[in-house]
Amino acid sequence: MSYEVLAQKWRPQNFSDVVGQEHITTTLKNQILSERIGHAYLFWGPRGTGKTTIARILAKAVNCPNRIQETQFDAIQTAEPCNQCEFCNEISHDRSFDVIEMDAASNRGIDTIRDLRENVKLSPATCPYKIYIIDEAHMLSTEAFNALLKTLEEPPPHVIFIMATTEHAKIPKTISSRCQDFDFRYLEDEKIIERLQLIAQKEGISADLDVLTLITRQSEGCLRDAENLLELVSAAGKELTIEAVEQTIGLGSSSLLQELREAIAERELTKGLKTLNNLMKQGTDLSQCLDQLIGYFRDLRLLAIDSSLSEQVQSPKSDIPRLKQKAEAMSVNRLSRIIKILMHTNQDIKQYGYPQLQLETALIQLNSLEEGMPLEEAIGKLSALEQKFDSAGLSAVSHQPPLSGSHQSAADSRKPENRGTLPEFEDINPAYDNNRRKGLPRTENREPRTIPADSHPNVSHGLRDLKDLPSFWDEVKSKLPMRFRYALPEGAVPTVNGANTVEIPCSSSFIVLSTDENKKIVADILKQEVGKPVKIEFVASDIVSESVVSEDEPKETEQKTSMMRRVEAQDDPQLKTALDLFEATVVETQ
Amino acid sequence: MQHPIIGHQQIIDQLQHTVASGRIAGAYLFVGPTGVGKETVAHYFAQLIFCQQETQSPTVCGTCLACRKVNSGNHPDLQLIRPEGSLLKIGQIRELQRQVIYEPLEASRKIYILTDVDRMNPEAENCLLKTLEEPPAASVLILLTSNVQALLPTTRSRCQILQFRPMPTQELAEILVDRFSVVPKQATALAIAAGGSVGKALTQLENGDPLTEQVPEILRETDRLAAFRLAEDFKNNPDTLGELVTWYRDLLFLQQGAPRELITHIYSVEELRTIVPYYSRLRIQQAIQTIFDTKSLLENTNTNATLALEVMCLKLLK
Numbered sequence: 047m048s049y050e051v052l053a054q055k056w057r058p059q060n061f062s063d064v065v066g067q068e069h070i071t072t073t074l075k076n077q078i079l080s081e082r083i084g085h086a087y088l089f090w091g092p093r094g095t096g097k098t099t100i101a102r103i104l105a106k107a108v109n110c111p112n113r114i115q116e117t118q119f120d121a122i123q124t125a126e127p128c129n130q131c132e133f134c135n136e137i138s139h140d141r142s143f144d145v146i147e148m149d150a151a152s153n154r155g156i157d158t159i160r161d162l163r164e165n166v167k168l169s170p171a172t173c174p175y176k177i178y179i180i181d182e183a184h185m186l187s188t189e190a191f192n193a194l195l196k197t198l199e200e201p202p203p204h205v206i207f208i209m210a211t212t213e214h215a216k217i218p219k220t221i222s223s224r225c226q227d228f229d230f231r232y233l234e235d236e237k238i239i240e241r242l243q244l245i246a247q248k249e250g251i252s253a254d255l256d257v258l259t260l261i262t263r264q265s266e267g268c269l270r271d272a273e274n275l276l277e278l279v280s281a282a283g284k285e286l287t288i289e290a291v292e293q294t295i296g297l298g299s300s301s302l303l304q305e306l307r308e309a310i311a312e313r314e315l316t317k318g319l320k321t322l323n324n325l326m327k328q329g330t331d332l333s334q335c336l337d338q339l340i341g342y343f344r345d346l347r348l349l350a351i352d353s354s355l356s357e358q359v360q361s362p363k364s365d366i367p368r369l370k371q372k373a374e375a376m377s378v379n380r381l382s383r384i385i386k387i388l389m390h391t392n393q394d395i396k397q398y399g400y401p402q403l404q405l406e407t408a409l410i411q412l413n414s415l416e417e418g419m420p421l422e423e424a425i426g427k428l429s430a431l432e433q434k435f436d437s438a439g440l441s442a443v444s445h446q447p448p449l450s451g452s453h454q455s456a457a458d459s460r461k462p463e464n465r466g467t468l469p470e471f472e473d474i475n476p477a478y479d480n481n482r483r484k485g486l487p488r489t490e491n492r493e494p495r496t497i498p499a500d501s502h503p504n505v506s507h508g509l510r511d512l513k514d515l516p517s518f519w520d521e522v523k524s525k526l527p528m529r530f531r532y533a534l535p536e537g538a539v540p541t542v543n544g545a546n547t548v549e550i551p552c553s554s555s556f557i558v559l560s561t562d563e564n565k566k567i568v569a570d571i572l573k574q575e576v577g578k579p580v581k582i583e584f585v586a587s588d589i590v591s592e593s594v595v596s597e598d599e600p601k602e603t604e605q606k607t608s609m610m611r612r613v614e615a616q617d618d619p620q621l622k623t624a625l626d627l628f629e630a631t632v633v634e635t636q
Numbered sequence: 637m638q639h640p641i642i643g644h645q646q647i648i649d650q651l652q653h654t655v656a657s658g659r660i661a662g663a664y665l666f667v668g669p670t671g672v673g674k675e676t677v678a679h680y681f682a683q684l685i686f687c688q689q690e691t692q693s694p695t696v697c698g699t700c701l702a703c704r705k706v707n708s709g710n711h712p713d714l715q716l717i718r719p720e721g722s723l724l725k726i727g728q729i730r731e732l733q734r735q736v737i738y739e740p741l742e743a744s745r746k747i748y749i750l751t752d753v754d755r756m757n758p759e760a761e762n763c764l765l766k767t768l769e770e771p772p773a774a775s776v777l778i779l780l781t782s783n784v785q786a787l788l789p790t791t792r793s794r795c796q797i798l799q800f801r802p803m804p805t806q807e808l809a810e811i812l813v814d815r816f817s818v819v820p821k822q823a824t825a826l827a828i829a830a831g832g833s834v835g836k837a838l839t840q841l842e843n844g845d846p847l848t849e850q851v852p853e854i855l856r857e858t859d860r861l862a863a864f865r866l867a868e869d870f871k872n873n874p875d876t877l878g879e880l881v882t883w884y885r886d887l888l889f890l891q892q893g894a895p896r897e898l899i900t901h902i903y904s905v906e907e908l909r910t911i912v913p914y915y916s917r918l919r920i921q922q923a924i925q926t927i928f929d930t931k932s933l934l935e936n937t938n939t940n941a942t943l944a945l946e947v948m949c950l951k952l953l954k
Contacts, residue, residue: 051661093790151762185762281659282650296799329801398928
C-alpha cells in the first residue's frame with residue numbers, strides 16, 4: 047500500500063470518530079437504532095467537513111451484520127459499523143458491489159442516470175441494502191436531475207441514495223424536497239485542534255499547541271485543509287515550529303508583522319516601508335499578510351468601541367491587555383478608515399496584482415490619514431459656516447471671509463504634507479479654481495489641511511498695481527494651472543508695456559502655449575489681482591528651464607525649430623481664419 | 637531544462653525531503669505568478685521521483701536514463717497537460733481519469749502536470765475533484781496555476797499547496813550581476829522588466845534586447861497632444877505599462893521622503909527629484925490607479941487598445 051496523506055489515512059471510520067457535526071451523527075444513529083432509515087439523504091456544507099466520510103459510514107452501518115449482537119436472551123444493538131466484517135471491509139476499500147460511489151461531476155449527463163435507473167431495480171448482490179453515494183451532486187445536469195426525480199421519490203425498498211454537495215443552491219428544489227436535508231457546518235477551532243493533536247500523537251509528529259493553533263486558524267474551520275497543512279509541514283521534515291509553518295504558508299514572521307502594525311498605528315512611514323521590504327525579502331505572501339493586518343485592526347476596533355467586546359477578538363487571548371492599551375490610543379473613526387483602505391487594497395491586489403506596490407501605496411495613504419471626525423460633527427460645522435455666510439449677507443464674489451476657527455480646527459492636520467509641492471486639489475479638480483473664486487466653502491472629507499493665511503492675497507492685500515507685477519509675479523504664477531509651470535522659466539519676470547499689456551517670457555519649447563485661451567486664463571487671474579483687464583503676450587525667452595528640459599538636448603533643438611515654425615504659422619492671417627472657421631488647432635507644421 | 641533553478645530553495649528542500657521520506661501526496665498545487673519557475677520545479681520534482689541514481693538522499697543526476705527522458709520530454713510516465721486553446725477542457729480531464737488508473741510503465745509513479753488549471757471551466761474542475769481527493773495509489777497530480785483565487789475552494793482543499801514567490805527585484809538584479817556578469821544599471825532594468833522571473837530576465841538577456849533605464853517621457857511631458865504619440869509607443873510595447881508603474885512608485889516614494897534604498901530606479905533618482913515638485917501625492921496615486929485600470933482593461937476585455945491607451949495617456953498628462 048503506498049503512502050496516504052493524513053487526511054485520507056485519518057478519515058473517520060465510525061460515527062464516534064467524526065469531528066463535530068453532532069447534530070447529524072446523533073440523528074443518523076437514532077435512525078439506525080430505530081430502523082427508520084430514510085431512502086434519500088442530501089448532505090451539504092463547506093469542503094472538508096465530513097460529507098463523504100459520513101456517507102460512507104452510513105453505508106457501512108446499515109449493511110453491517112455485526113451491528114446487532116444476539117445474546118442468549120436479548121439482542122444488543124449499536125449504531126456503529128464494526129469495520130471488521132466482510133461488508134465493512136469491502137465498503138472501506140471501495141470494492142463492494144452494493145455501495146456505488148458515483149462522481150457526479152465526471153458523469154453528469156442523463157445517460158448516467160438512465161443506467162442508474164436500470165440498475166436500481168436489481169436487488170443487492172450481498173448486502174442488505176444497495177446504496178448510491180452521489181458525490182458532487184451539484185454538477186448533474188438539469189436533465190439528469192429530472193430523470194432522477196421519480197426514482198428518488200419512490201425507490202425500491204432496498205435502495206438508499208446519499209447525495210453530497212458543496213453547493214446547495216444548485217440542487218433543484220424538487221430534488222431537495224425528496225431528500226432528508228443535512229447541513230454540515232464549519233468546525234470549531236477547538237475540535238480541529240483536538241483532532242490534530244490526536245493525529246500528531248499517533249503519527250509521532252511533535253507539535254506543540256501554538257503550532258496547531260496556527261494551522262487551525264489558517265484552515266478556516268475545514269478539517270481537511272488543516273490536515274493537509276499538517277501533512278505539508280511535517281513532510282518538509284523540519285521541526286514543527288511556528289517559523290516553519292509561517293514559512294510554508296507564506297506568513298511573514300510575527301515579529302516583522304508586529305513592526306508593520308506598529309508603524310501603521312504610529313504613522314512611521316519609513317519604518318513601515320522598510321518592514322514591508324523585509325517581509326518581501328523573506329518571501330512573504332503579501333495578501334496573507336494583508337489579511338492579518340485587517341484582522342488585527344478589526345480586533346483593535348472592537349476593543350476601541352468597547353473593551354467588553356474582548357470575547358469576539360480573534361487574536362490570542364494573551365494579547366488582549368496589550369491590544370486594549372493600543373485601542374485606547376486610537377479612535378474608532380481612524381481604525382475604521384484604516385480597515386477600509388486595507389480592504390480596498392486587498393480587492394485591488396486581487397484585481398490587478400502587484401501586491402507589493404499596492405501595499406506600499408496603502409501604507410503611504412494610511413500615513414497621511416488624519417484622525418478625522420464623525421460625519422455628524424462635520425455636517426454641524428458646515429451648517430454653522432453656512433449660517434455665518436448667510437448672516438454676513440455675502441454675495442458669491444471673491445470676498446471669502448478669513449477662515450473661521452471652526453474650519454481650521456477641522457483642518458487640524460498634524461503635519462502639513464506635501465511641503466513644497468502644490469496645493470493638492472489644484473491639478474486634479476478643474477472646478478477648484480472656480481469654486482475658490484466664487485468663495486464656495488469647500489469640503490475636504492479625506493484630507494483636511496490648514497490653508498495658509500496668505501493664500502488669499504486678494505483679501506489681505508486688496509488690489510495691486512500692475513506696475514508692481516515683477517514683485518508679486520511668483521504669487522500669480524502659483525495660481526496658474528499646472529501646464530504653465532513647466533513653460534515659465536524660473537527667475538524670468540514679465541515686463542509691463544504701457545498701461546495694460548504684459549509680456550511674459552516663456553521657454554521657447556513651450557511657446558505653443560500662447561493661444562488665446564491660455565492668454566485669457568492668465569489675464570483673468572491677473573485681473574483679480576489688479577482689478578482691471580490686462581492684455582497678455584507670451585514672448586519666447588532663450589533661457590531654457592534648467593529643471594525640466596535640460597536633459598535631452600539634441601532632441602530639444604529639433605523640436606524647438608518645429609515649435610517656432612508653429613508659432614510663426616499661427617500668426618498667418620489666412621491660417622487664423624481657417625482655424626477659426628473649423629475651430630481647429632495646429633497639430634504639426636512642415 | 638532551459639534554465640537552472642534559481643531561488644525557490646525552500647520548496648526544493650521540501651520536495652527533496654518529501655521524496656526521501658516517501659511521503660509523496662497524490663495531489664499538489666503550485667501557486668505563483670507566470671514565469672516564476674513552477675513548471676521547471678514540477679519537472680525537477682518528477683526527476684527527483686524517477687531518478688535511478690543510487691544515492692543516500694534523493695538527487696537529480698541528470699545523466700541516468702530516466703532523467704534524460706524527462707529532459708527530452710519522452711518519459712512515458714510523465715505527462716504534461718496544457719489547455720487546449722484557451723481552456724482546459726472536460727474531455728482532457730476525462731482522458732486523464734481514464735489513464736490514471738493504470739499502473740506506471742517504467743517508474744514507481746505516474747506523474748501528471750496540469751498547467752494553467754485556473755483555465756479549467758467549472759465542469760472540468762468539478763470533474764477533477766474526486767480524482768484529486770483519492771488519486772490511484774501510483775499517481776501524482778501536479779497542478780500549476782497563477783491565479784489561485786479562480787479555483788474552487790474544494791479543489792484547493794484537496795491539494796498540498798506550495799507557494800512560489802517572485803524574486804524581489806533587487807535580489808534578481810544582484811544575481812544577474814554576480815552570476816551572469818550583467819552591468820548593474822542594465823541588470824536593474826532587466827530585473828524590473830522581468831517582474832521577478834529569472835527565466836524571463838535570462839531570455840531577454842539572450843535575445844540581446846538592449847534595455848536602458850530612462851525616465852519615461854510621459855512623466856515630464858506637458859503637451860497633451862503628445863498623449864497620442866505616447867499611446868502609440870505603449871501600444872507597440874505593451875509590457876512597458878508594468879514598468880511605468882514602478883516609475884510612478886518611485887515618484888511617490890521620493891515625494892514622501894522614503895529611504896533611498898527602497899527606490900527601484902536608483903540610477904535615475906536625481907532626475908526624478910527634479911520632477912517630483914510637479915506632482916502631488918493624489919496625482920501620483922491616481923496615475924497608478926489609471927495605469928492599473930488600463931492594464932486590466934487591455935488584459936481582460938477586448939477593448940480597443942489604442943483608445944484605452946490614449947485615454948490613459950491623456951489622464952496621466954492632466
